[in-house]
Amino acid sequence: MANPSAVCNGHLHHHQKQNNLLKSGISKKNGIAKGIKKNGVSNGSLSKKAFIEHFEQAPMYVAVLTFVGFGVGTIFGYLRDFMRAWGLEKRNIATEREQQKDFVPLYQDFENFYTRNLYMRLRDNWNRPICSVPGPQFDLMERVTDDYNWTFRFTGRTIKNVINMGSYNYLGFAETDANALKTVAKELQKYGTGVCSSRQEMGTLDKHVELEQLVARFLGVEDAMVFGMGFATNSMNIPALVGKGCLILSDELNHTSLVLGARLSGATIRIFKHNNMQSLESLLRDAIIYGQPRSRRAWRKIIILVEGIYSMEGSIVRLPEIVSLKRKYKAYLYLDEAHSIGAVGATGRGVVEYFGMNPDDVDVLMGTFTKSFGAAGGYIAGKKDLVDFLRTHSHSAVYATSMCPPVAQQIIRAMKCLMGLDGTTQGLQRVQKLGKNTRYFRRRLHEMGFIVYGNDDSPVVPLLLYMPGKIGAFARRMLEKNIGVVVVGFPATPIAESRARFCVSAAHTREMLDTVLNALDELGDFLQLKYSRYSKAAHPELYEETRCEFED
Secondary structure (H helix, E strand, O other), X not given: OOOOOHHHHOOOOOHHHHHHHHHHOOOOOOOOOOOOEEOOEEOHHHOOOOOOEEOEOOOHHHHHHHHHHHHXXXXXXHHHHHHHHOOOOOOOOOOOOHHHOOOOOOOOOOOOHHHHHXXXXXXXXXXXXXXXXXXXXEEEEXXXXXXXXXXXEEEEEEEEEEEEOOOOOOOOOOOOOOOOOXXXXXXXXXXXXXXXXXXXXXXXXXHHHHHHHHHHHHHOOOEEEEXXXXXXXXXXXXXXXXXXXXXEEEEOOOOHHHHHHHHXXXXXXXXXXXXXXXXXXXXXXHHHHHOOOOOOOOOOOEEEEEEOEOOOXXXXXXXXXXXXXXXXXXXXXXXXXXXXXOOOOOOOOOHHHHOOOOHHHOOEEEEEOOOOOOOOOEXXXXXXXXXXXXXXXXXXXXXXXXXXXXXXXXXXXXXXXXXXXXXXOHHHHHHHHHHHHHHHHHHHHHHHOOOEOEEOOOOEEEEEEEOHHXXXXXXXXXXXXXXXXXXXXXXXXXXXXXXXXXXXXXXXOHHHHHHHHHHHHHHHHHOOOOOOOOOOEOOHHHOOOOOOOOOO
8 A cells, every 4th residue: 555644645546546446356255254464363353353242123112112202292392382382381492583584594493393392301411510520420510490491500409429420431530639640730830721822833842742752652653643622633634634536435423523524624425334344345446436426537535434432332443344445445544543542452552452453554543532541632643744744734733722731741641551651550450440341331231131232342331212201211310329321312313212321431340330230220120121132233234244355
């Protein structure tokens, strides 16, 4: 493959490569694909490593009742809108003034219908303010509503020691231990809280240089660049890498930051089914054969966007197969490790280490410090040419304020702990404990009869609730038991797949997890949430790549 820095400044797919592929015949074989060999060890599900994911289908009656629930809610929503229109019920939502009735409306009535009539019924389960560090337990500010969740008022009381099952504190580095934070406090005294400048002006400090060198060393790549915001690491850097005349192949479940970055780039975007190698190869093959629409010219670049761990499904990317396909079709790979860096792999180095692969197999490595490292910001790492290009062309480098020094020091502290550079094995112990907690929690949920999505090694654990009425009941009753959970529904998930999303942490003790599991067992019986029949995956077509041919 050409130098990965060509992702910044080269034309990847010229006509000669296109013709060569056509002449050689883009063939497909029946049967399981061959494994990729790397240093004599086969990788991923092309490898010896077990790759177990669950996407069990709920019984038919659950799906029917779920849609009936939304139907009933919609009918009552229209009834309440009728009552509001005739003054029989107070109208709390924003409306157009009479003087503007003849103008194009600012508020689309139908678009607001879901928020007005369904979301408001459950609003008390989101945006709950906490008043402590988001560790394994936190303190919650109690609030009540007098108008059915349109407004809230605080009671002045605090709910103490709520078990935190919602924060992305995978390795437990969100902590307030004075001894652990000594170096952070020292940097706060030395540098203050802010930089007040962008990286390209006067915002590059020695702490940023130290952090970037450490990140590159941690990942095993040539260079890295850090940014002050994780979301902007994707949304502001993807447009610097691709543009008009380029093709982006994006997983259908990619995070909004990847979606926004792809849209801002001006490149053509095509979506492949989640973790489906057959769907991805079909798009790659068509891109090579047919080129750009109308002109039929070869694409300037083709880049594949995927995540390490998908934050709503709990699934892990099929990295070995994707790397094989990107080699076969001479594409580039952009890997978002926001949820996987620190959380998987023997020493917390993400899905690249998890599958035993070489970091050079991935052209653009992206990750965030907001989860496993208990801080803020993100990074992009890879070849030095790539990083040097971004230092000049990244919108974040040019316009965004630099990462504040105490945050940089917190990341350095956590990363050195993971690497053992602090003289202890505490970092490795945290990674191992997270893995044990994850597998224990998932196994117990399966044994209880819940439908749980995702990979057995993923600390993101979605438990399916399905019916809209059970979303609120689940979250409220769990809080009554002093357990804080995150519940998710449409449009963040498919309309029939509402869920609770647990995030397991190394900071959770076995007693905490057992407390949560006992509460779930009791609540699962009360709300009748134990739908599992131990059937095959709900989406078998995503994992039966029997017609893909991978390169060695």
